[in-house]
Amino acid sequence: MSSSTPTPSAPEGSLEISVQSLATFTPTRILSESTLTGSVYILGTLHNLPTIIHLQKTILDIEKAGDLIKDLEKIDLFLENQPYFSSHGWIKNKIDKSPELQIKIICPATDIHIKKYSKQERFIIIETPELYEKVVLNYINGFDESRLGWVYAILNGQKESERILYRKENEKDGFVILPDLKWDQTSMNALYLTVLVQTRTIRSLRDLDKSHIPLLNSIKQAVFQTVKQKYQVGAGKLRLFVHYQPSYYHFHVHVVHIQSEAFSGMLVGQAHMLDDLITLLELSPSTGPSLLAQKTFTYPLGVEHGLYEGMKAAGAILD
Known part of the structure; x- marks a missing residue:
């Protein structure tokens, strides 16, 4: 699309x-x-x-x-x-x-x-850095920013301010924590929160580099403290992960109770644990592209996804 x-x-x-x-x-x-x-x-x-x-x-x-x-x-x-x-x-x-x-x-x-919520056929994509530059980056650069209006409304305090559990005000490393749309806030075993970063410069995990390690560690600690204080759920009961490809290109972290039944967004290939991302950044070179920028990612992609036609034209859809 x-x-x-x-x-x-x-x-x-x-x-x-x-x-x-x-x-x-x-x-x-x-x-x-x-x-x-x-x-x-x-x-x-x-x-x-x-x-x-x-x-x-x-x-x-x-x-x-x-x-x-x-x-x-x-x-x-x-x-x-x-x-x-x-x-x-x-x-x-x-x-x-x-x-x-x-x-x-x-x-x-x-x-x-x-298209996102329609049942659709899916294929495995092996996305090399070259394929990212050729297909994915063009798609992200053409992403309609108006689709992020609801995100910006939260970050700017115009919407859902009463639902914010934690807010750190800083344009570079600020973020908010709030209940995800998927959680009705009744069952603790279904706990689902979202962390939205303030900066608009990180669109996907491929944009992360060593300079973002303090931000990611700050998110992790704030989540642990907030969930413990608000819901009496310990850090050992939480999954913190990032999607690739994400549903929208503004960096965000998912927080889900470990007892929550697995859904498609938690399957291997799409969900990447926050701690693993931090480790890869720590192992990245001090200068130049991070390991996340250099890494090949393998993930499922639906035929209705906006990237599908570009991937097909590039020969990335395997029969």
Whole structure:
């Protein structure tokens, strides 16, 4: 997907997310489902805009997933950072007062969002530094920065300020820690946090060099202290990792409880442990490219990913 893909325009002001508005959601197709987590991504329209709704339930009838949205009695919207919304949902006539559903909404959803959450064929990519320079770097340089608006809104204190668990103010080595969109903050075993760095100069782990070691160590220590104080979860229960390729090109670290069931983003090839990255930087030469810049990375890539066509043209897709 090129960076010129138009983003659906949202109406002026904030979008209304309520039981009444969700009742008008019109499902068009199922993008993907997970039998492991009992969840489904549904594409449809809301406020006349393309919208993705993610429903997660202990037992979910996939064929009737779209109808569940119309059976909502109440929702509790606990995150709003357009285009991303998260809430708990209660089904009508349910005796138990606990939320029946976890509901995540992307509105307006772009073609890139739709492709990201669609079930798709994947291939293994062996990305050499040369392939990075030839294909990946051009893709990153053409990445539509407007897709990072929600990140900048968090870093600038315009959105989700009440959810920030830790903030270090510094343009060079500052960062924030906050709950990830994937976590509803109810089960500690499903704990999932995200660390967003303040600097915009690190787009992926290939941009890291020895000068970033203090930043990465600072992130690690702040995460350990914050999670221990806030959730009483020790450092030995946490995975800190970085994705490559990432979903968006602003450097961030994922923090997940070790009891959390593995999902695709935690599989070998995509997730790189933060401690391993620090070690590779420590072993890197004092001058010149770091080992991360020189390293060959092997990872899965979906046919709907924006890099796929470039990789195919470069002969990187193996039959």
